[in-house]
Amino acid sequence: MNFSYELTQKYKEFKGYTQDKQVCLDVNGLTTGNLSDIKKERRHLTANQVIFICKEMEIDFKPELIKLAIERSKTKEEVSAWTEVAKKISAACVAGLLLITASFTQVQGAHSRKHHSL
Incomplete structure (x- = not known):
């Protein structure tokens, strides 16, 4: 299909x-x-x-438009180019999510530490 x-x-x-x-x-x-x-x-x-x-x-819809472009491609070179674009976008999204998660974890960690004095 x-x-x-x-x-x-x-x-x-x-x-x-x-x-x-x-x-x-x-x-x-x-x-x-x-x-x-x-x-x-x-x-x-x-x-x-x-x-x-x-x-x-x-x-x-953006990733779906890339899938449409791949489907409509007439040559292997076009398919390869659109597939590469999709991979780069996916990699950038994963990197962005990791950065956000790391930043959030650092902020949460800083707030969860409590200082007790005797």
Whole structure:
């Protein structure tokens, strides 16, 4: 299964829908014919459709746009470049989280020490 179709199916599940046509009614420009072509990997969601679906599901659309770019890539070089971008973004996010966690731990540690005098 490809990214675009997987995202529409996650959305369908998120909304509690039972039919693909319910997804099509929500997503601007998406028809049952388009969705059929997406399933057959002859078509992809648009960036705006991905953004809409992600906002509806309250997830960050930026990583999903990178997945869309990878899916839409026409050459191995493009796939490689977008995959590298995704890895760098992930690494930067992990580094940022580690830095925040370390800073928070140091502040918590400083506040939790109590000085007792006799």
